[in-house]
Amino acid sequence: MKSVNKSFIFSSESVGEGHPDKVCDTISDAVLDAYLAQDPRCRVACETYAKSNMVIVGGEITSPARVNINDLVRDAIRGIGYVNDDDVFHADKVFITNLLTRQSPDIAQGVDARAAEGKETAEQGAGDQGLMFGYACDETPELMPAPVMFAHRLGRELNRVRKAGKVAWLRPDSKTQVSVKYENGRPVRVVTVVVSTQHAADVKHKEIKDFVIQEIIRKVLPADLLDKHTRYLINPTGRFVVGGPQGDTGLTGRKIIVDTYGGMGRHGGGAFSGKDPSKVDRSAAYMGRYIAKNIVAAGLATRAEIQFAYAIGYPDPVSVCVDTFGTGAVSDEKIEAAVKAVFNFKPAAIIQQLNLLRPIYSKTTNYGHFGKIDDLESITWEKTDKTAALKKAVK
Numbered sequence: 001m002k003s004v005n006k007s008f009i010f011s012s013e014s015v016g017e018g019h020p021d022k023v024c025d026t027i028s029d030a031v032l033d034a035y036l037a038q039d040p041r042c043r044v045a046c047e048t049y050a051k052s053n054m055v056i057v058g059g060e061i062t063s064p065a066r067v068n069i070n071d072l073v074r075d076a077i078r079g080i081g082y083v084n085d086d087d088v089f090h091a092d093k094v095f096i097t098n099l100l101t102r103q104s105p106d107i108a109q110g111v112d113a114r115a116a117e118g119k120e121t122a123e124q125g126a127g128d129q130g131l132m133f134g135y136a137c138d139e140t141p142e143l144m145p146a147p148v149m150f151a152h153r154l155g156r157e158l159n160r161v162r163k164a165g166k167v168a169w170l171r172p173d174s175k176t177q178v179s180v181k182y183e184n185g186r187p188v189r190v191v192t193v194v195v196s197t198q199h200a201a202d203v204k205h206k207e208i209k210d211f212v213i214q215e216i217i218r219k220v221l222p223a224d225l226l227d228k229h230t231r232y233l234i235n236p237t238g239r240f241v242v243g244g245p246q247g248d249t250g251l252t253g254r255k256i257i258v259d260t261y262g263g264m265g266r267h268g269g270g271a272f273s274g275k276d277p278s279k280v281d282r283s284a285a286y287m288g289r290y291i292a293k294n295i296v297a298a299g300l301a302t303r304a305e306i307q308f309a310y311a312i313g314y315p316d317p318v319s320v321c322v323d324t325f326g327t328g329a330v331s332d333e334k335i336e337a338a339v340k341a342v343f344n345f346k347p348a349a350i351i352q353q354l355n356l357l358r359p360i361y362s363k364t365t366n367y368g369h370f371g372k373i374d375d376l377e378s379i380t381w382e383k384t385d386k387t388a389a390l391k392k393a394v395k
Contacts, residue, residue, distance in 0.1 A: 009191050011179040012147035012262025014155040017080045017366050018172020018198065018243065020250025023089075024048035025365050027057065028252045028274025030076045031069065033359035036276070038065035040357040043103045046274035050250035053088055058099035059274065069098050081163065081172040086201075088246040126280045126310035126347050128270075134288020135265025136296040137303040139187055142371035142382075143293050146187040148262025150178040152367040153220045158197055158212075159366075167211065171198035173243030180225070185303075185327075190225045193217055194233045198243035209234040259369050260285070265305055272369055277356035280310050280347055284317075287350045289370045290381040291339055295324070298387035300335055300394065302327040308345060315346040330394050338393035342386055354380045 015022050027048040035042040042063035049056040055073055078091035139146040154176040162170040177194040180187045195212050212234045218226070244250075253271025257263050270281030277283040288306050295304040301324035308317040322336040344353065351357060360378040372379045 007183045009179050009181050012151050013177040014151035016155050016174030020245045020248045021254040024250040024252040025273035027076045029361040029365045033362050034067045035063050035065050036359040039063045044276040047252045050245040053094050055094050056097045060103040061100050062103040070096050089244045129312045130270050131268035131309040132284040133266045134292040134306045135261045136292040143296050144371040145264035147178050147180045151176045156367050157216050157220050169200040169203040173198035190230050192231045198240050201241045277351050283350045284308050286381040294386040297384035298390045300329050317345045334394050338390050341393045342389045
């Protein structure tokens with residue numbers, strides 16, 4: 001994050017449900033939820049690839065549950081909205097290849113809560129090595145960076161209007177991007193808004209542009225941040241008829257910055273969708289968000305980031321680091337000590353604290369895994385229920 005004393009412009013993007021990578025994330029999370037609904041202890045690592053009229057589902061799943069993968073894939077695509085007669089990528093017409101196998105027993109040995117030769121502990125270990133970040137700031141009610149939240153709001157509204165059938169020419173694929181000017185660490189105006197939305201062939205560009213500016217942007221973004229100098233770039237190529245997996249290849253886990261903090265917070269590189277919570281790529285990143293959000297909500301900082309790092313098969317993180325970028329009400333060392341006193345970072349404890357062994361993951365797929373505050377029963381890592389404990393722990 002840049003110095004809070006500088007003036008700068010920061011941009012973040014989001015993508016719609018029909019974006020080819022999000023199509024794949026949607027399928028992968030739908031597979032995960034289908035298994036969790038029958039078997040909360042399942043092991044799922046599901047990857048999806050989509051191009052033209054083809055879908056390939058691969059990865060490793062260990063579970064006695066029975067799931068009809070083909071039906072699930074078609075239902076997911078249908079829910080996104082690829083059902084138009086002119087869609088090459090169509091829910092009822094795609095060819096599906098299933099390459100799912102069982103989880104490696106070597107990985108299972110490290111993750112399972114049981115003793116094994118060469119394993120230091122009988123506790124449940126991390127499903128892989130790696131580093132995960134959590135981030136929060138006080139720029140929006142969701143305690144998220146403004147640029148990425150604004151981009152998500154635009155995409156969500158485009159999707160709502162399309163699925164409500166209010167605009168017949170809208171199609172599933174879309175991308176949004178918002179550039180925000182900061183002064184002294186605070187967002188002061190929206191500089192540029194970019195919206196690219198797939199559309200039917202017979203609609204004029206002017207109609208698309210006028211609709212998006214008046215009915216999407218002006219109804220979603222804060223009016224006090226828009227001014228006469230704000231630039232609107234709507235379908236800047238002039239035409240966006242061919243979209244989705246027909247126009248571009250889709251792959252699970254390729255929108256990790258969209259899924260997190262829009263580039264404002266750092267990212268360890270691990271993707272989320274299609275992974276059960278034994279994979280710390282997902283569960284520890286959710287825990288990081290939970291902790292960072294509670295730090296900011298407690299008034300201990302206006303901006304906070306936490307990093308964990310894990311070794312495969314080992315339960316405790318090999319490192320924990322808190323950074324408040326100079327905005328802390330107390331030292332980072334005191335906040336880090338309080339965090340360690342209040343939260344448990346072991347994979348099994350994370351799963352228990354956040355209640356992650358449930359089919360909740362399709363709710364996370366689109367418009368960011370963080371910042372969703374309208375369903376805290378499912379999106380438990382958005383709760384701010386540890387603020388009192390953190391305040392007490394720093395004294």
